[in-house]
Amino acid sequence: MEKEAEIQSLTDTLAKFTAYIGKRLPTDVKNKQAELRAKETNPMAIEIFDVMAENQDAADKLDRPSCQDTGVIQYFIQAGSSFPLLGELESILEGATRGATEIGPLRHNAVEAFVEKNTGTNTGSKIPWLDWEILPGKDYVILDVYMAGGGCTLPGASTVLMPGQGYEGVAEFVLDVMTSRGLNACPPLLVGVGVSTSAETAARLSKKAILKPVTARNTNEQAALLEELLAEGINDLGIGPQGLTGDNTVMGVNIEWSARHPSTIGVAVSTGCWAHRRGQIKINADLSYEIISHQDVKL
Template identity: 50%
Template structure:
């Protein structure tokens, strides 16, 4: 069956948006990097930040991705049940990935499991990875794209703690993870922490926490306090830009939680690197789009 013109239009628009995200960091990440750049005082840390900003200028002027590792493409979809292209969305997301891979161009990062062969398209078994959230009584869709690089995916892990470990155990797990692995993820880091009931739910919540807008806090005062304390502790370690030491380690620490089984506490950690390439775009039912994460640019 031939794709409708709406299907094609959405795939092309989304493909352009994925390419944009690969080349331009979202506004909140840019603002936080600018802030942290101004805080560092040591020559090496200052020169690393200068290098990052020159890299971003070059990405824009030369129309190339911000990092050679364009990651594995992941989509987080919050779709209205009445969005007219809901049934076609999976195919649209795949086509957008292939289009962006050719147009941007993106490095080829999808390796088939067990055969260990690169597909050459950035599309493969369950890739692009898609997480769905269906909203009733809505005819629009919000799509968040994230480019999961190798280095920033490396520290990701989750664990299920026994009852007595408590929140102290959760915080220890976060610090052990970042101290051991954070340097591989090109700091300054965005650290997402998920408090769940099993390893899967904790891991998913940690990814959603990592993607949350920088500068936002969890609305629960205790969770917000946990975010603040973990951030202070991680900054005190002083990873600095690219781990060469400095006054700051993180762009932000975000915690998300869910009701959990009383006898266990699932804890997940997901880390984003300084080049935290993600972006949000909304489409209405007529496929008119609004970019939420990137202002002042056009597709």
């Protein structure tokens, strides 16, 4: 294939994939919601879980987005340094966002800051948002697409704790965010927590945490224990699906962490809502692809 044809082909594939994830939830999220429904005892919460499942079926049958807010498009890119279209990837992803906006269709959610004008294409200054990691020597790309809806983005918060506040301070911060704004994010939530040195490194890690599967268990035993305790604590608040009370407020809590400065504990929270629209795709050097997040997909 000529290079121009390759660029067009990859743009089309990624436009279709981006539109697709707005309509069908990832397999792990769907399975988790069915599991929560099965163990829920609160009648109102059971009703809400059933309505959510009906909504997903309707989105599938009607080929429409599963929530009206299709978010701001964000791509988290693990790019092989030898991927043949590495230099073109940024413009390919911008084209994919424009294409997905038409195919979806996706709601127009990119408003230029200060100008306060909707671009009408879901693209704009630094939108789609791109987060890059380089995979040295690899010739493929692993791409996470995320639709950052308004409600699920709203609880996002980050701070830097005094070192003496310790991990109790981390738990207190997460629970403060959940009790004050968790409701806005359409529970049940996937809660991402970043623990690092500073506000911005913790914030980035908290977002990466909600790209992990809802069933992920931390490789660090202490972090895994904190994930369990936070999930238990948030569920004990009784917020429930859509905030209408219930036994289950979270689909899971995932922590991403880095080594940190000894004098600070940066902590951040990001939340994914029940309509947690994210998808992961691997693009090989020959532009063949494998969809990792969803089963039985035909683009």
